[in-house]
Amino acid sequence: MDAPFTIPFDEIGLDQVGIVGGKSAHLGDLRGAGFPVPQGFAVTTHAFDLLDLPAAADAAEAQRLVRGQEAPAEVRESIVAAYALLGEDVPVAVRSSAVAEDGADASFAGVQDTYLWVRGAAAVLESVGRCWASYFNDEAVAYRANHAGLAPGMSVAVQQMVDARVAGVMFTLNPVSGDPSCIAIDASYGLGITVVSGDVTPDSFLVSKVTREIQRSTIGAKAVECVADAERGETVIRDVEPKRRERLSLEVDEIRALAELARRVERHYGRAQDLEWAIGRDDAVYLLQSRAETVWSQKRKESSTVAASPLDAIAATFLGNARNR
């Protein structure tokens, strides 16, 4: 098919970013490179393009119009078929993957919607529809207005859920100091959404890429966790019992494995990365998302200071504090 409505991650490469968005393009690329990314598929911009898109409506009305219509039958059939390939009623995460998102220099993360633990074809279709509508929410509209020249279009990523025992984010530099020799890991119990949304103070770890030492381990409060409720078929937020709060959520081996994973992804892309990860109840480590780190990478380009010679550098050392006065 020339203009497919869905594409499995395993068939996606970075060159398809224009129709699957940054998130799915990276997930496909990472799966192709052998990284432990859960399987899934992208609902392409071709599907989005078949919607009857409101022309000059305001944001609220545009959302209503998108939510009010049913996608064309061939699009629905393609999504249902792609979902069925993942297995029988497997829980999935449905997330927007805007074409503008995940660009290396413009982080568009989190502006659009995410739906977790979605089960069954009907629920998946419903969540994809909501993601499409989020293209017109206030934040997304404002973001596009402030970032002129972004390609229009909207794709949706549907990814198999990991029943996470512990999850979080990591950076291939220390986001606080900018140190590029560190892997910084934030971890908390349950699904990583609590860490991403800032609902918990996670445990945090700093690992040296060079010496492999765990330079810092800080216990976070980890007051709540987001877990799947099998009976209700959705996620619930519940309190973490005091005993588990007071200990680290990751073992040393797990910290090292995550740091190694981050290092490999950074090498794969040749630049600093910002990753989401999870460790399942089966103890396997999964990579859920990776995108280029933007803040420090930009700062470092601007603040590089190089002395003309070692002698000049030494002279500057002897003068350092005096010059700052």
Add this chain to the structure above:
Amino acid sequence: MTEVHPVAGFASPFDVPTPAGAEGWEEMYPYYLLFDPERREQEDKRFWFYNGMHFPEPMPAFDMITAESCYLSIGRYQGRVFAIPTVLGIEHRVVNGYVYITSNEVTDPAQIEKRLETFLPRIGFYYENWDTLVDRWQSEVDQRIDELGALEIPRLPEIEDEDEAIHDHKLGPNYRLMAAYDRTLQLYNELNQLHFELLLLAYGAYLTFFEFCGKAFPDMGMQTMTQMIGGDDTTMFRPDDELKELARAAIDKGVDSAFVDGRNHEEIVSALKQTDGGRAWLEDLESRKHPWFFMSTGDGFYHHHRAWVDDLRLPFAAITGYIGQLYEGGTLARPQEQIVAERNRISSEYAELLPSDEERTQFEQMVGLCRHVFPHAEGHKFFIEHWGTALFFNKMREIGGVFAEQGFFGSADDVFYLNIHEVHEALSDVGLAWSGGAPGRGTVYWPPRIAKRKKILAKLGEWTPPAALGSVPDVINDPTVQLLWGVTAERLRAWAGGGDGTVSGYAASPGVAEGNARVVRTIDEIGDVKAGEVLVCSVTAPSWGPVFPKIAAAVSDIGGMMSHAAIVAREYGLPAVVGTGNATSAIKTGDRVRVDGNTGAVTIL
């Protein structure tokens, strides 16, 4: 370095109480080293910190020369030779027998700019001609060591020798004794001039590299920075290597059974004398002593830290330990190739992480320069602090022997309870008494004073000096102060805010270990350290090396990035926290402690 504002001060140096029984300690020291009430206002505004790293014990009167000689040299090179734009020299004072120092900084921007014009070409010359200058340095040091070792100390005979007095026509042996004393002091002072000639520039290179690393990799630990510099062979390893050779030789000659744990060195020597193999081993020992046993049991700043050559306890204990390790299958080899390979891996991986080729080039140049100066920065200690200083104190013992012969002192070592100026006076006295033919006043003047000073020093030894006195400065520019003592304005604020029993310092050597604390204040207590204990001390010296294989971790009050404790601990792969300011006062022997060499935290459990 971040600029901080004074938030707290320390006690005034004028308000430090004298411990009971130590009254009159001031009499031991020259007037110019005492805090002067006439200048109280200015002195209180300055910041004084206890240099427990080099002077961890109260100073016997004569031993103050080690501080005086070093500070004169540091100040001369920093302030007057290299004209480091922002600093002049270091001043020192004595409080209750302990050495406190402060550095004089240049703050006038115009003066800084002017000094820069002299500074840049001069240090440029040194770095560009480093190898040639190291050779010149070595030959000048060798000359002085040779002269000091060969220096003749005249006695005061009952009847002078006919040849000397009449035919060779040598004049007054008392004057020749004075000249020999002056020459002894002069040679020691010249060795200390050489001490800092190249060292300050080596530290400047280190500091520049550390600052570069700190900017490019803010989370890089100090141990990683120093690990990238160290690893090459230095003269300081040689004495320990000789002990390892002697351990192997004892096994080869089949005489190792003489080295029984718990036997002292005299018992071991007499056992060895019984056999041919043992006698051959003792000959081997003699051949290795010169010069490698001119290793002080301390850091080379106290007369009673005898060199191995004069006190075989430490080398024999170490040889016994090494024989044990050989039997347990150890090779005693320092894994130098591995250390160098790992150091190279680390530095090249950090280089790769730098964002530009320019930064990579600078990083590599700085690492290269630091490695180039490292052998001198470490190796100088053997020649100055150990060999030269041991010869100096031994020469003074000979002079003390003359006083003892003339009834001034009970023993030759009593000379160390007179300061350098009092020795001059006593030499006049002893010369006059000898020529006059009746006992000098010194025979009744000195013995009670020496006895009193010994008691005072014993009392002062039980007292714990505060880490700092005076006012906390805004910033500390002096590179020597930052690097060697780890004193930065931030660190001082932590010290000033301390006193709640928590102990923290620089993470100097990675790893975490727990054990019972052993607080060691002087080298004489080092024998009390038991296997698995955590060494807690004011400072450690490299010649304490043999105790390191035994201990679980090391903690010191004072010490910076390149302090001896940090280097030795890394060499032995032990967790270490240095520069805590208060470990020896907050921790008691027997306390269970956890030392975290990754974070710098020491927890009393």
